[in-house]
Amino acid sequence: MWSVTPPPHEAEAVFRRCIGRGRDHVRLLRAAPEVAAAAQRYESAATAGQLHTLRPAEFTSAHMTDKELQNTYNNRMVRRSSPGRPVYTQIRQSAPDQICPLCGHRPVASLDHALPKKHFPLLAVAPANLVPCCADCNHTKSEAIPSNPGEVYLHPYFDDVDDDIWLVADIIESAPAAAVFGVSSPTHWNPDLAARVKFHFKSLGLANLYTAQAGSEIRALAYVSAGAHYRDGPDGVREVLADYRDGRRRLHQNTWQAALFQALLSSDWYCDGGFRST
Ligand SMILES: [Zn+2]
Structure with missing residues (x-):
């Protein structure tokens, strides 16, 4: 596993960019502070190697459904010409040599949610939760939730294990x-x-x-x-x-x-x- 420079984008700014001024944007933007708070909790836990302590119930919104949050990523960040697509592309291209940092071998094909958006919808567009990844690693990681410290995949933005030969x-x-x-x-x-x-x-x-x-x-x-x-x-x-x-x-x-x-x-x-x- 290789480290990658974390994306420079703030989660709330990316969320606001994705929502834009589309239909229902006034209601949807009420979730912006929740997105910011969720990203902060996530980054603190990831820095401490404690992502397994985060529970899905703490990552839902009072203003948006889980589906709406997940679709913010699918429709407003991944989709070509969508408002969040430039951020998606920038993160995807951040892996050195365009090689998946998780396996260190196959080419990057998409972004992986380090904590799955299905269970952590408020992190659906949080840049620190989005990691450039190959199709195989993305598929294998699936939507599993870590329940103890030994079940947390290495995180290219927060873990650097390349100082030692392992x-x-x-x-x-x-x-x-x-x-x-x-x-x-x-x-x-x-x-x-x-x-x-x-x-x-x-x-x-x-x-x-x-x-x-x-x-x-x-x-x-x-x-x-x-x-x-x-x-x-x-x-x-x-x-x-x-x-x-x-x-x-x-x-x-x-x-x-x-x-x-x-x-x-x-x-x-x-x-x-x-x-x-x-
Ligand atoms: Zn890979």
Whole structure:
């Protein structure tokens, strides 16, 4: 999971922009202070890693129905040419390289409600609750409500776990060689953060995604590994893989590619000829 710079927009301003001066706008705008208060509660909880403490009953409006709030997003923010569409587009384009920050691999396809709008309607257009996301991660996250700290997905605006290396891989020393991925939590993380990273990794099916990607990468590396081994033996292979790993880590510490290169260079079997088994 990679961090993304939070959107600069205030929730109430986005809500007012979406409502505009359309039909019934006087009644609908009465919900604006509720939207602002809801966003403030949400941001405080997200900053503290406490999103699981927020309950749906506290995120409904006295002035708008749940459906009206949800449709504010659907019809006045997502729909092309709608008043909120520029904000939608700006948030969607905020992910570096247009890659989903939740899986770090697939392209961004939409915005995900970190807390689902079905259960938290006052957060339907709150920018801090809208995260650029790929179609698969969005679909997998669905409309689940976290009930304990270990069920809160990592939030790209509020959580930054890229200072530590936590994504690791092991090489299956067989023909063909393969990689399996997992989470290794640093000892200085608090237990809630460690549980969240594991939940995020497991629930989004990242182990399978990365293993599938690693297969062709391992085959492609056979050629360069053979050349390095011919010139300098196993240490030559390790050197090339270390360069690849360091190049990836300059972008992000935790990518499946960096974890793969580290695992391969740690495998004496691979570096001393296992690359031929690919
Ligand atoms: Zn994704």
